[in-house]
Amino acid sequence: QVQLVESGGGLVQAGGSLRLSCAVSTRAGNPLRMAWFRHAPGKEREFVSVISWSGGSTKYGDSVKGRFTISRDNAKVYLQMSSLKPEDTAVYYCAGRSDFGLGGNTAAEYPYWGQGTQVTVSS
Numbered sequence: 001q002v003q004l005v006e007s008g009g010g011l012v013q014a015g016g017s018l019r020l021s022c023a024v025s026t027r028a029g030n031p032l033r034m035a036w037f038r039h040a041p042g043k044e045r046e047f048v049s050v051i052s053w054s055g056g057s058t059k060y061g062d063s064v065k066g067r068f069t070i071s072r073d074n075a076k077v078y079l080q081m082s083s084l085k086p087e088d089t090a091v092y093y094c095a096g097r098s099d100f101g102l103g104g105n106t107a108a109e110y111p112y113w114g115q116g117t118q119v120t121v122s123s
Contacts (some may be wrong), residue, residue: 001026001027002024002025002026002027002030002032002096002098002111002112003024003025003106003112004022004023004024004027004094004095004096004112004113005023005025005114006021006022006023006092006093006094006112006115006116006117006118007020007021007022007023007117008020008021008090008117008118009117009118009119010120011120012084012112012119012120012121012122013083013084013085013121013122014084014121014122014123015030015083015084016084016121017080017081017082017083017084017105018081018084018100018119019078019079019080019081020065020078020079020081020092020094020119021076021077021078022076022077022078022079022082022094022114023037023075024076024077024096024120025048026074026096026112030098031053031098031099031100032053032096032097032112033050033051033052033053033095033096033097033098033099033100033101033102033103034047034050034051034053034069034072034077034094034095034096034097035046035047035048035050035051035072035094035095035110036048036049036050036077036079036093036094036095037093037095037107038091038092038093039091039093039116039117040087040089040090043090044091045052045107046061046063046090047061047063047094047105047106047107047110048064048079048092049061049064049068049070049075050070050102050103050105051070051071051072051077052100052101052102053099053100055071057063057074057102058070058079058102059102059105060067061105063087063101063108064085065080065104067083067084068079068080068081068082069081069082070096077094078087079092079094080085083115083121084119084121085121086121086123088119088123089121090118090119090120091116091117091119092116092117092118093113093114093115093116093117094098094113094114095110095113095114096097096110096111096112097109097110097111097112099112
C-alpha cells in the first residue's frame with residue numbers, strides 16, 4: 001500500500017516562492033514514479049511535473065517550465081515553486097504509480113493520491 005501526505009501550501013505574493021513536500025510511505029523497493037498535479041476552481045486537473053523512481057528523469061508542464069523544480073529523496077518528493085503567479089493558485093496534489101519509467105501526463109495513470117494542499121498566490 002502507498003500513502004502520500006502533502007504539506008507546505010499557503011498564501012504567497014506574486015513573484016514569491018514556496019516549497020511543497022509529499023511524504024511517501026510504501027514498502028521497501030517499490031519503484032514509485034511520483035508526480036504533482038494541480039486543480040483550480042472551474043478548471044481541469046492539470047499536470048505540473050513528474051520524476052522517475054530513481055530521480056534521474058523529470059518532466060514539466062508548459063505553464064511551469066523554468067519556474068518549478070521537482071526533486072526527491074528516500075522519503076519525500078518536493079516541488080520548489082518560484083516566480084509564482086496568481087494563475088498558479090490551486091490545490092496541489094502529489095500522485096504515485098509503481099513504474100520504472102517516466103510515463104505520460106495524465107492523472108488517470110496514477111492510482112495513489114494525497115489529500116492535496118492549497119496554494120494561493122495574491123497579486
